[in-house]
Amino acid sequence: MKKLKKVTFLTTGILPVPATEGGAVEALVETLIENNELNPCFEFNVISIWSESAYRKSVSYKHCNCIFLKPPKMIEELDKAVFAIAKKLTLSRNISSCRFVFQRMWFLKRMGHLLHSDDFGTLIVENHPSIFLALKSYGNAGKYRGRYYYHLHNVFSELYGCEKIAANVNSALCISEFVADSYVNQVKGLKAGQISVFKNCVDCSALDARLSDADKSKIKDDLGVEVDSFVYLFNGRITPEKGVLELLEAFSLIKDVVPKSKLLIAGSAFFDSDITSEYEAKVKDLAALLGDKVVFTGFIPHDAIQYIYGIADVCVIPSIWEEPACLSLLEAMAAGKATIVTNSGGMPEYASNSTSIFVERDENIVESIARAMSLLFDDDVLRSDLGANAQLRAKQFDSCVYLDNFIKCLKVG
Numbered sequence: 001m002k003k004l005k006k007v008t009f010l011t012t013g014i015l016p017v018p019a020t021e022g023g024a025v026e027a028l029v030e031t032l033i034e035n036n037e038l039n040p041c042f043e044f045n046v047i048s049i050w051s052e053s054a055y056r057k058s059v060s061y062k063h064c065n066c067i068f069l070k071p072p073k074m075i076e077e078l079d080k081a082v083f084a085i086a087k088k089l090t091l092s093r094n095i096s097s098c099r100f101v102f103q104r105m106w107f108l109k110r111m112g113h114l115l116h117s118d119d120f121g122t123l124i125v126e127n128h129p130s131i132f133l134a135l136k137s138y139g140n141a142g143k144y145r146g147r148y149y150y151h152l153h154n155v156f157s158e159l160y161g162c163e164k165i166a167a168n169v170n171s172a173l174c175i176s177e178f179v180a181d182s183y184v185n186q187v188k189g190l191k192a193g194q195i196s197v198f199k200n201c202v203d204c205s206a207l208d209a210r211l212s213d214a215d216k217s218k219i220k221d222d223l224g225v226e227v228d229s230f231v232y233l234f235n236g237r238i239t240p241e242k243g244v245l246e247l248l249e250a251f252s253l254i255k256d257v258v259p260k261s262k263l264l265i266a267g268s269a270f271f272d273s274d275i276t277s278e279y280e281a282k283v284k285d286l287a288a289l290l291g292d293k294v295v296f297t298g299f300i301p302h303d304a305i306q307y308i309y310g311i312a313d314v315c316v317i318p319s320i321w322e323e324p325a326c327l328s329l330l331e332a333m334a335a336g337k338a339t340i341v342t343n344s345g346g347m348p349e350y351a352s353n354s355t356s357i358f359v360e361r362d363e364n365i366v367e368s369i370a371r372a373m374s375l376l377f378d379d380d381v382l383r384s385d386l387g388a389n390a391q392l393r394a395k396q397f398d399s400c401v402y403l404d405n406f407i408k409c410l411k412v413g
């Protein structure tokens with residue numbers, strides 16, 4: 001029997017893999033693991049932060065060894081104290097960055113030691129450049145030279161003193177051309193062969209939830225949404241760059257024009273965690289002024305998200321930053337929903353004018369989103385056509401081909 005190639009995913013030390021506590025990056029790693037279980041091409045390892053739920057899910061894997069690192073209680077207490085102080089003093093606009101400071105330092109140190117103590121084959125650095133610090137320690141960068149890849153989901157402003165390590169990646173697997181171009185501009189000395197575009201994926205069959213009227217009624221009733229409501233859905237983190245305040249302002253302009261309209265906000269500041277933020281409080285304060293027109297679901301587990309899309313009429317992705325490539329957009333497309341999308345980052349690489357209404361991120365963004373929301377309520381044919389086209393286009397990014405695309409990027413097999 002042919003020996004399978006050993007590949008190890010290096011995660012951030014915040015959210016676990018399997019993705020039982022959320023996270024787009026973690027969910028995509030889990031997709032690779034599950035595809036590989038069905039069609040074994042690799043012996044996978046994952047170095048992940050400890051989670052009881054993730055551990056329970058991982059025990060069924062036959063071709064993936066999940067190595068869970070559990071921080072000491074003292075580390076957890078230090079992080080809680082730092083986070084409480086940061087919240088009180090509002091030291092950071094991105095408050096979530098203060099939640100796991102000591103945990104991540106501990107995790108990266110332990111991961112570096114693990115990489116040094118054994119040979120983990122080919123390495124996949126998952127997204128955050130601080131993971132390069134584990135390669136910088138113990139001479140790991142030299143040990144794994146020519147065997148480490150960087151799966152890049154975002155654009156980062158710094159490389160934590162690891163510029164040389166970043167430049168020596170075997171290949172940067174970027175989720176969009178936008179991310180690839182940004183990495184090339186940031187890291188000097190990269191060659192053309194060191195960049196690959198590895199598009200995100202979504203499980204189209206799982207998201208094509210053709211709910212019965214009875215199921216829709218029950219879900220709506222559970223959420224406190226009237227059965228005959230017209231539902232706009234935002235699914236994602238409640239953070240400034242995601243444009244939730246702008247969406248609420250736009251909804252306030254059309255809520256009385258669109259009869260029985262509801263805005264469903266599915267998500268939290270930081271996935272399934274205890275993190276709340278000043279921004280999230282502002283969002284909820286504005287929503288309170290709109291009364292029962294706005295419904296918050298909180299964090300929705302990945303295996304239940306299709307039911308939320310199933311009751312939506314229109315999905316809105318109002319990102320005000322350069323969105324690298326939003327997984328929520330692909331989910332909405334796979335669910336056959338018309339989408340309103342800002343023209344940002346890598347979004348046009350996934351959606352098009354035949355699947356979505358694009359709005360510009362300028363001083364008129366609120367009014368533009370409101371007009372698009374009103375148009376998609378008024379025009380049933382347009383809404384239906386966009387949704388059908390979106391569902392067809394989403395098949396290009398189906399998770400069933402994700403492992404094959406991964407193999408092509410690694411140039412193996």
